[in-house]
Amino acid sequence: MDKYIRANIVFSKFSRENRELKRYLPIRPSEMGALNIIIRHEGNVTPLAIAECLGVSKPMIAAHLQALEEKGYIYKETSADDKRSFYVRPTEAGRELAKEFETKQREYMKKVEEHLGDGEFDELVRLLEAVHRILHDMREDPESAGLS
Numbered sequence: 001m002d003k004y005i006r007a008n009i010v011f012s013k014f015s016r017e018n019r020e021l022k023r024y025l026p027i028r029p030s031e032m033g034a035l036n037i038i039i040r041h042e043g044n045v046t047p048l049a050i051a052e053c054l055g056v057s058k059p060m061i062a063a064h065l066q067a068l069e070e071k072g073y074i075y076k077e078t079s080a081d082d083k084r085s086f087y088v089r090p091t092e093a094g095r096e097l098a099k100e101f102e103t104k105q106r107e108y109m110k111k112v113e114e115h116l117g118d119g120e121f122d123e124l125v126r127l128l129e130a131v132h133r134i135l136h137d138m139r140e141d142p143e144s145a146g147l148s
Contacts, residue, residue: 021108025101027071030054032101034064035073035090039098044079044087055136073097 022029037053038045051061065088068074073094079085090098113121138147 021104024104026097027068027073028064030056030060031064031068032098034061035068035094035098036101038074038088039090039095046085046087050088068094 019029022032025032027035033054034050037050041049047061047065048058050065051058054061065074065076069076072091074088074090076086077089079087112124116124
C-alpha cells in the first residue's frame with residue numbers, strides 16, 4: 001500500500017478512536033475544549049480569547065457558548081467597563097464536568113503510555129505536536145503548501 005494512503009488511513013483511525021473516547025460527554029468535544037479554556041484561564045475570559053486560543057472563528061465560539069449556557073455549564077457576566085462586552089464564567093456543574101473529563105482523559109493517556117512505554121509515549125506526543133504545527137501552517141497558507 002502507498003505510504004501516503006496508509007498514513008491518511010492511520011490518521012483517520014486515530015481521529016475516530018479519539019472521538020469515540022469522548023462519547024460519554026454530555027456536550028460536543030469542541031464545546032468541552034471551550035469549557036476547559038474558560039476554567040483554566042486566569043482572570044476575565046472573553047469569547048474572542050477563547051476563539052483565538054482554539055484557533056476557530058468567533059461565531060463558532062458564540063454557538064458553543066450558547067450551548068454551554070443553555071446546558072448550565074457556564075454563565076455570562078457583563079463587563080463593568082464596557083456594557084457591550086461580557087466575560088464567561090464556569091458554573092459548578094461546568095467545573096465538575098471538566099474535572100470528570102480531565103480524569104478520564106488522564107486515564108486514557110496513562111493506558112497508552114503503559115502500552116508504549118515512557119520514551120515512545122513522549123516521542124508520540126512530540127511527533128503529534130509537529131504534525132499539528134505542519135497541518136496548521138498548511139491550512140493557514142494553502143498556497144505555499146501547494147493546496148490551492
